[in-house]
Amino acid sequence: MKTYRFVIPPKTQSLLKRIGRLADERGEAAYAVGGFVRDLFLKRPGVDIDITVEGDGVTFAEELARRTGSEVEAFSRFGTSIVVIPGFGKVDVVTARTESYESPGALPSVKKGGILQDLYRRDFTVNAMALSLSPGYFLRLLDPFGGLEDLRKGRIRALHEKSFVDDPTRIFRAVRFEQRFRKRIEEKTQRWLLASVKGRFIDRVSGERLRNELRLIFLEPYPERAVRRLDELGVLPHIHPALGVSASSKKALPRIADCIRFFQKNKMPLEEERMAWFQALLSARGEGDVEGLCKRLMLSRTEQKIVAQSAKAYPALLKELAKEESTVSRMYRLLCPLRPEVQCFLMASAPPPLRAKMARYFTKVQGSVPWLRGRDLQALGIPPGFRYSFILLEALNGQLDGKFKNRREALEWVKKSFVS
Numbered sequence: 001m002k003t004y005r006f007v008i009p010p011k012t013q014s015l016l017k018r019i020g021r022l023a024d025e026r027g028e029a030a031y032a033v034g035g036f037v038r039d040l041f042l043k044r045p046g047v048d049i050d051i052t053v054e055g056d057g058v059t060f061a062e063e064l065a066r067r068t069g070s071e072v073e074a075f076s077r078f079g080t081s082i083v084v085i086p087g088f089g090k091v092d093v094v095t096a097r098t099e100s101y102e103s104p105g106a107l108p109s110v111k112k113g114g115i116l117q118d119l120y121r122r123d124f125t126v127n128a129m130a131l132s133l134s135p136g137y138f139l140r141l142l143d144p145f146g147g148l149e150d151l152r153k154g155r156i157r158a159l160h161e162k163s164f165v166d167d168p169t170r171i172f173r174a175v176r177f178e179q180r181f182r183k184r185i186e187e188k189t190q191r192w193l194l195a196s197v198k199g200r201f202i203d204r205v206s207g208e209r210l211r212n213e214l215r216l217i218f219l220e221p222y223p224e225r226a227v228r229r230l231d232e233l234g235v236l237p238h239i240h241p242a243l244g245v246s247a248s249s250k251k252a253l254p255r256i257a258d259c260i261r262f263f264q265k266n267k268m269p270l271e272e273e274r275m276a277w278f279q280a281l282l283s284a285r286g287e288g289d290v291e292g293l294c295k296r297l298m299l300s301r302t303e304q305k306i307v308a309q310s311a312k313a314y315p316a317l318l319k320e321l322a323k324e325e326s327t328v329s330r331m332y333r334l335l336c337p338l339r340p341e342v343q344c345f346l347m348a349s350a351p352p353p354l355r356a357k358m359a360r361y362f363t364k365v366q367g368s369v370p371w372l373r374g375r376d377l378q379a380l381g382i383p384p385g386f387r388y389s390f391i392l393l394e395a396l397n398g399q400l401d402g403k404f405k406n407r408r409e410a411l412e413w414v415k416k417s418f419v420s
């Protein structure tokens, strides 16, 4: 059995002491909680600290900010404040509270409570541990639900049967933590999770929150594992019927990370990197499906554009690209109008020979500036007009396909063909 001990970096430790003393002075009690405590035991200390105060979190955060010369951002509806401490990081401060859910999937209403109630409102046992910061009990562990034992045994366990009904976004969190920490969703918890999925509780979650959960999954170091698991648990079609991992997307999934790296290495930045992953979730690609999906997830304009382009291009465009006679200029015509995120997904989906061909294409075309511009045609005395776009396109095709070795040869060709 693994044993867990934790080491806190000295700078963090002295800040925690300071927080504990401040709470004590105010007649309150402060605790380090949630992901911060979990990650200490997992020896993955993060920079951000989660603090729960039995008292008034908002004025506590203000005082902490004043004493550390920091800025504070407050979200008072939930009694949450973020103190941004220069040279350190973020400290999230909340008032210890209980939560009740008026309806499944809605945001909870909150009431002040004690630390135990605060831990009970949380998602999983591993996230429901606290370290006391009070001077007399500094770093004493409160673990009322056996979070440490679950970390040791490799289990993601919900605290109660209604957890996924109250907050169905926990379905995504369970999968995310399971894959990130290489743990396993505990059996009973999985039954509760599946009951929430089958009970269609995801329907009640706003598009914005769902989109955010997917985004967080795509930001994990190995999103493909979490995506496969969501598929295995049958979660995706419950977000929208157009979502699901098709047999061909299953093959593409393990290659997406490599293709993203290829694009980065070749200086073809993906503005919306996670959208390279998102395309692997499209099981239905009809116009109506795509429109419905974009609405459901409240996708941004750019995201919508990527999804629409991908729905049209995949898999038909792969067949076109694979054709023998696909010259560089033809590939350029097919790929150039697409967003890099779509090009990246297509590359990940392509069978090995086409993928290699696309890699050669991208390496060649990337950074190749057209040798001829409109001003070159003007200098040759060709009157400006619609012919320009035709000549320039042909010149670019010739450049890409190796018909011209250099700019001089391209100019020669224009002179011969268009200047009488």
Ligand code: CTP
Pocket (backbone or CB within 6 Å): 033, 034, 035, 036, 050, 121, 122, 123, 124, 127, 128, 167, 169, 170, 173
């Ligand atoms: N939490 C919860 N239910 C949610 C979201 C959050 O119970 N739907 C609780 C958990 O106790 C969690 C804490 O709020 O630990 C902080 O949430 P968040 O910052 O989203 O999660 P972390 O556990 O810190 O995860 P990450 O490492 O991904 O930031």
